[in-house]
Structure formats: structure tokens, C-alpha cells
Amino acid sequence: MDSPAKAWREYPQRYRLEAATCDDCSKVLYPPRLVCPKCGSKNFTTTVLPRAGKVITYTVVRVPPTGFTEETPLPIALVELDNGARVMVQIGDIADPEQLSIGMRVRLEFRRIQSDGEAGVIFYGHKAVRG
Numbered sequence: 001m002d003s004p005a006k007a008w009r010e011y012p013q014r015y016r017l018e019a020a021t022c023d024d025c026s027k028v029l030y031p032p033r034l035v036c037p038k039c040g041s042k043n044f045t046t047t048v049l050p051r052a053g054k055v056i057t058y059t060v061v062r063v064p065p066t067g068f069t070e071e072t073p074l075p076i077a078l079v080e081l082d083n084g085a086r087v088m089v090q091i092g093d094i095a096d097p098e099q100l101s102i103g104m105r106v107r108l109e110f111r112r113i114q115s116d117g118e119a120g121v122i123f124y125g126h127k128a129v130r131g
């Protein structure tokens with residue numbers, strides 16, 4: 001059974017952008033994993049990711065996945081944060097995908113991402129906005 005303490009332990013990496021930095025090869029893993037995919041190490045140090053970065057590439061989803069009720073088209077970007085970690089995030093404040101460009105500066109903000117209408121559950125996560 002899930003205890004409040006377990007839920008609390010799982011809270012940081014999802015909400016505070018915690019990543020794991022490999023002690024042996026310095027690769028930054030987000031979300032954290034148990035084994036480094038680059039060198040096989042199991043030794044990590046927890047790092048909090050920077051919130052600023054730039055767009056490496058992006059795509060526009062025109063048919064949204066189930067549960068994404070709000071925005072279509074839905075711009076999704078691969079963002080390289082200032083420490084080199086890459087995260088896949090929704091773009092939060094750009095309605096017109098034509099305004100997106102490779103290399104543009106963004107910062108990650110905590111926003112509502114998805115809502116499940118039937119259960120009334122709302123999911124939160126990070127979205128990128130112009131930085």
C-alpha cells in the first residue's frame with residue numbers, strides 16, 4: 001500500500017526537476033535511472049536541473065493523445081537545458097507553432113498538462129515558455 005511517505009519521496013523528481021548525474025562519466029539522466037545507459041555505473045549524485053535552456057528541435061502534434069483536451073495543435077519541444085540535459089516538454093505559451101524556432105531560449109514552468117475529465121484528475125508537469 002502506498003504510504004504518504006512514499007508519495008513524498010516520489011514528489012521531488014517530478015516536481016522539482018531532479019536528475020541524476022553519473023559519478024563515473026558525468027552523464028545527466030532525467031528522469032533518473034538506476035543504471036547509467038552510457039557506462040553502466042550505478043553511482044549517482046542528485047542534481048536539480050536548471051530551468052533555462054534552448055530548443056533543439058520541435059514537433060507539432062495535430063491530433064492530441066487521449067486526455068489532452070486543451071490545445072491543438074500541441075507544440076512539443078526537445079529542450080537542451082543549460083547543463084546539457086535534454087527534456088521533452090510541451091510549449092506552454094506559444095499558440096502559433098510558426099513562432100517556434102530552433103535555438104530559441106525557453107524556461108520551464110510548472111503548469112497543468114492534462115486533465116482526465118471522467119475522474120476529474122488533473123496532471124501537472126513542466127512546460128516550456130519563452131525565456
Ligand SMILES: [Zn+2]
Nearest residue numbers: 022025036039
Ligand atoms: Zn555513466
